[in-house]
Every structure is written in C-alpha cells, then in structure tokens.
Amino acid sequence: DQQVKQNSPSLSVQEGRISILNCDYTNSMFDYFLWYKKYPAEGPTFLISISSIKDKNEDGRFTVFLNKSAKHLSLHIVPSQPGDSAVYFCAASKVGRAQKLVFGQGTRLTINP
Amino acid sequence: DGGITQSPKYLFRKEGQNVTLSCEQNLNHDAMYWYRQDPGQGLRLIYYSQIVNDFQKGDIAEGYSVSREKKESFPLTVTSAQKNPTAFYLCASSMGTSSEQFFGPGTRLTVL
Secondary structure, eight states: OOSEEOOOSEEEEETTSOEEEEEEEOOTTEEEEEEEEEOTTSOOEEEEEEETTOSEEEETTEEEEEETTTTEEEEEESSOOGGGOEEEEEEEEETTEEEEEEEOOOEEEEEEO | OOOEEEEOSEEEEOTTOOEEEEEEEOSOOSEEEEEEEOTTOOEEEEEEEEETTEEEEOTTOTTEEEOOSBTTBOOEEEOTTOSOOOEEEEEEEESTTOSOOEEOOOEEEEEO
C-alpha cells in the first residue's frame, strides 16, 4: 500500500519558469511533510518541510503548500534554474513516529535552457 | 566538516556471501537509519536506531541485520537470506526524533 504517492515520474520545465511538483498521501495521521532533492549516485538532501498546522512554508525560491482536506502537498520552485534538475522525493511522518519517514517514488525534474 | 560517510561507494559480491556496509556520522546525532532505493522507487526503511544498543526493524528488514555499539556507527549486514540484494543503500541520521534526516552518499551493492 503506497501511502505517499508522486504520480508524475518526470517533469520538464523551461529555465526561469515555475516548477510544480505534486505529492498525495492517504494516511490522515501524517503530520509532518518534507521534500528532498537527489542527484544521481548521491544521497538525498533536505530541501524544505511543513507541519500540518501550517498550509504554506517558504524558503527562498522554494515554497511548499499543504492541503490537508485533499491530502495533497506541492513544491513550487520559482524561478527554475538548471541546477534544480534532480529527482525530488516527498516524505511524510506520523505523530509520535517522527523517525519513520515514508517516501514517495520521486519525480525527475529537468530544467531546459 | 560534520557529515555522514558511507563506504565503499561501489561494492560487488558473489551470491550467497554476507556483506557489511559501513556508515559513520560525526554530527552527534542520536538516531540512525538504513534505507534501500531501487530504480523508479522511493526509499524504503530497512532498520533504524534511536539510541546506542537499540534498534528496530523497518518495513523491509528481512535478510538484513544491524548493530549499534557506538553512537557514531551503524553498520548494515546484507545476509545471504536477502533474496534481491542488488540496490542502492542509503544511511541517514537525525537529532533525536526530528523528522529531518541527513543522508550519506550511499553505497551501490551489486550481487553477481
């Protein structure tokens, strides 16, 4: 049972435009959500997170939106840069089980010049 | 520089052999984790440890074993009982029960 889903395996965006990566979850007990960025043959690096008490969190070019009623979160990257080309994973954790992150399958983002 | 190191980066083993993957961190983090990544899939939790001398099974622990004798080290042994061991293995650590986990560079294990 895939509790965290990223339904788009890949996304291609022109440099300078907005990239929007989506993530859906099924478990209403999840209360903390994270986005990680991963380059090939490297470990993921933490990008941004959001608690369920918020609906938006912003850090520079990166903004994460959370829609609890729809069980949906999205990552916006504005403006997109070539260095943003990578695989992006969303992850979620439950109340009291913060150490168990559940990851989505990942979305490969390609920024075209 | 603080961080997580995993060695080696690439590892080849014959089928039926046990192999141990190294993970060391100097971040003074309490918790450590092992994940496995397969092509086109997300990361799946194998084992995690919140404190020294204690660890719990993750979602796919069968065929794996771990130890946590020191705070800085969390080695993973892939045993011959693991049916499909070829994968990319990632170690991570976090402060206490913080959800923000920091990852090492990974070890790609290929079983021939």
